[in-house]
Amino acid sequence: xxxxxxxxxxxxxxxxxxxxxxxxxxxxxxxxxxxxxxxxxxxxxxxxxxxxxxxxxxxxxxxxxxxxxxxxxxxxxxxxxxxxxxxxxxxxxxxxxxxxxxxxxxxxxxxxxxxxxxxxxxxxxxxxxxxxxxxxxxxxxxxxxxxxxxxxxxxxxxxxxxxxxxxxxxxxxxxxxxxxxxxxxxxxxxxxxxxxxxxxxxxxxxxxxxxxxxxxxxxxxxxxxxxxxxxxxxxxxxxxxxxxxxxxxxxxxxxxxxxxxxxxxxxxxxxxxxxxxxxxxxxxxxxxxxxxxxxxxxxxxxxxxxxxxx
Numbered sequence: 001x002x003x004x005x006x007x008x009x010x011x012x013x014x015x016x017x018x019x020x021x022x023x024x025x026x027x028x029x030x031x032x033x034x035x036x037x038x039x040x041x042x043x044x045x046x047x048x049x050x051x052x053x054x055x056x057x058x059x060x061x062x063x064x065x066x067x068x069x070x071x072x073x074x075x076x077x078x079x080x081x082x083x084x085x086x087x088x089x090x091x092x093x094x095x096x097x098x099x100x101x102x103x104x105x106x107x108x109x110x111x112x113x114x115x116x117x118x119x120x121x122x123x124x125x126x127x128x129x130x131x132x133x134x135x136x137x138x139x140x141x142x143x144x145x146x147x148x149x150x151x152x153x154x155x156x157x158x159x160x161x162x163x164x165x166x167x168x169x170x171x172x173x174x175x176x177x178x179x180x181x182x183x184x185x186x187x188x189x190x191x192x193x194x195x196x197x198x199x200x201x202x203x204x205x206x207x208x209x210x211x212x213x214x215x216x217x218x219x220x221x222x223x224x225x226x227x228x229x230x231x232x233x234x235x236x237x238x239x240x241x242x243x244x245x246x247x248x249x250x251x252x253x254x255x256x257x258x259x260x261x262x263x264x265x266x267x268x269x270x271x272x273x274x275x276x277x278x279x280x281x282x283x284x285x286x287x288x289x290x291x292x293x294x295x296x297x298x299x300x301x302x303x304x305x306x307x308x309x310x
Contacts, residue, residue, distance in 0.1 A: 104310045
């Protein structure tokens with residue numbers, strides 16, 4: 001959720017998928033976000049094909065004259081009926097994806113991941129150097145908001161090359177981001193785990209933490225667990241004790257298999273008065289010294305209850 005210098009809007013489209021991933025599409029509808037590093041049998045990204053969008057628009061434009069021609073024959077009750085249908089469609093769109101219902105309907109973990117130890121992506125924790133608790137942070141809409149649309153108040157802009165085309169990513173950083181990272185890096189093993197592609201996220205993290213002082217490890221889409229078209233963040237890939245692992249994400253379905261390790265956070269786009277990272281840091285401080293982080297997380301956020309009621 002990058003636009004080339006001099007590339008017309010008609011030849012590229014962009015957006016953000018459900019996992020908060022920045023999406024880049026060329027004129028053929030081929031998407032950087034859709035080109036997941038997971039095996040071909042994995043579910044595809046939720047990105048749409050730009051050619052399909054164009055076809056829908058052509059159909060819509062073609063019917064406009066007919067709609068105008070017959071508009072004067074329409075009765076008031078017809079208009080009211082159409083308004084009601086539009087409202088129902090809007091409500092359906094809002095209810096299209098319920099993360100808690102999705103979690104509730106997940107297949108049993110052993111059926112999806114029969115050999116979790118084979119998916120470990122990180123080197124072992126160094127007990128001499130690394131703090132005891134792994135703090136896993138989502139990226140898009142949790143720490144930053146990125147777009148390819150020109151953004152006058154962007155904190156940074158950087159290029160990403162996809163299919164030979166250079167796109168410009170405009171980045172807004174969530175308020176207090178640097179302060180937050182500086183503080184938590186003292187007491188946690190900080191890991192950024194994103195459903196975004198490495199080609200984009202690596203460049204972004206190089207700018208957020210250029211000296212590598214705050215973020216110990218980076219994990220990208222290839223480390224996610226694709227389930228029913230969604231990317232989950234299975235914390236077993238860390239190779240860490242789950243009693244000492246916290247995942248902060250604005251998409252609750254991301255921690256679907258470890259809900260008591262998951263700390264939900266409000267999605268952020270551009271609110272300059274946002275203080276969620278300060279609140280998060282205060283909560284994380286309460287986890288210092290606890291035997292199992294899952295108890296305090298479960299008690300505070302009650303995600304298990306939201307799943308049960310879904």
